Amino acid sequence: MTDDILTLESLTAGYLADVPVLEGVDLAIAPGQAIGIIGRNGAGKSCLAMTIAGALAPQHGAIRLAGEDISATSARARVRSGIALVPEGRQVFAQLSVRENLVAAAYGVGRRLTGSAFGQVTEFFPILKKKESHLAASLSGGEQQMLAIARALVQSPQVIVCDEPSLGLAPVAIDSLAQTLATIRDSGVAFILMEQNRGLLEDLCSSVNLLDAGRIKMTVSPEELSRPEVMAAYLGHAPTADAL
Numbered sequence: 330m331t332d333d334i335l336t337l338e339s340l341t342a343g344y345l346a347d348v349p350v351l352e353g354v355d356l357a358i359a360p361g362q363a364i365g366i367i368g369r370n371g372a373g374k375s376c377l378a379m380t381i382a383g384a385l386a387p388q389h390g391a392i393r394l395a396g397e398d399i400s401a402t403s404a405r406a407r408v409r410s411g412i413a414l415v416p417e418g419r420q421v422f423a424q425l426s427v428r429e430n431l432v433a434a435a436y437g438v439g440r441r442l443t444g445s446a447f448g449q450v451t452e453f454f455p456i457l458k459k460k461e462s463h464l465a466a467s468l469s470g471g472e473q474q475m476l477a478i479a480r481a482l483v484q485s486p487q488v489i490v491c492d493e494p495s496l497g498l499a500p501v502a503i504d505s506l507a508q509t510l511a512t513i514r515d516s517g518v519a520f521i522l523m524e525q526n527r528g529l530l531e532d533l534c535s536s537v538n539l540l541d542a543g544r545i546k547m548t549v550s551p552e553e554l555s556r557p558e559v560m561a562a563y564l565g566h567a568p569t570a571d572a573l
């Protein structure tokens with residue numbers, strides 16, 4: 330028995346039956362720990378996020394939450410048991426207000442959004458409280474990302490899987506996102522970040538895994554990301570000055 334909240338054991342999975350994208354992935358993550366996943370386009374990062382969240386079923390191997398094998402459970406059961414997905418592209422309900430988006434997320438785990446839950450979550454993102462009646466479509470990209478994370482938080486997750494949270498955000502929005510995610514992590518929530526932004530990985534993660542053609546090719550500390558051989562493995566060629 331370990332203290333890890335989530336473990337993946339020899340996980341093989343893909344979008345189509347018998348066409349594996351991920352092969353033999355092993356990962357372990359403790360409460361209050363964040364780990365990063367990097368990889369080229371098509372390496373399988375989104376496939377990994379969706380398999381952990383239960384949107385894709387494993388073909389082989391196991392996913393354990395607090396030691397219990399949840400590999401065969403549905404996406405709905407996964408989120409109820411404490412695994413929340415913040416999908417690539419945010420996917421908030423554009424034509425619902427900020428508050429309605431949070432009500433819908435709470436409903437997804439069979440709860441009403443209480444005033445105190447709304448207060449707790451918007452403490453992390455005060456702008457969402459200020460804009461609670463605004464349509465999600467009217468929010469900036471950074472605010473929509475905050476809403477996507479707030480939707481996960483109202484589901485009281487033990488693990489949040491974030492697929493490319495910095496995508497399309499300005500540097501200042503990424504800095505502010507990193508600070509907030511660090512506060513959430515320090516409250517005991519575990520994070521898996523499919524992410525390309527080195528600053529965000531350095532601010533949040535204790536280790537970073539390089540996914541290459543569906544396999545974990547190496548695991549490094551965030552500080553090691555700038556090593557030429559790590560960057561070359563990630564990029565597939567010698568690094569240039571602005572890479573990663």
Ligand SMILES: Nc1ncnc2c1ncn2[C@@H]1O[C@H](COP(=O)(O)OP(=O)(O)OP(=O)(O)O)[C@@H](O)[C@H]1O
Binds near residue numbers: 372374375
């Ligand atoms: N819906 C799908 N059906 C079948 N194959 C898919 C589907 N989506 C992606 N793939 C394939 O699965 C492989 C992994 O894709 P995936 O999107 O998981 O990688 P990724 O690392 O998230 O890439 P990106 O950084 O471009 O989002 C790729 O070869 C891709 O072409």
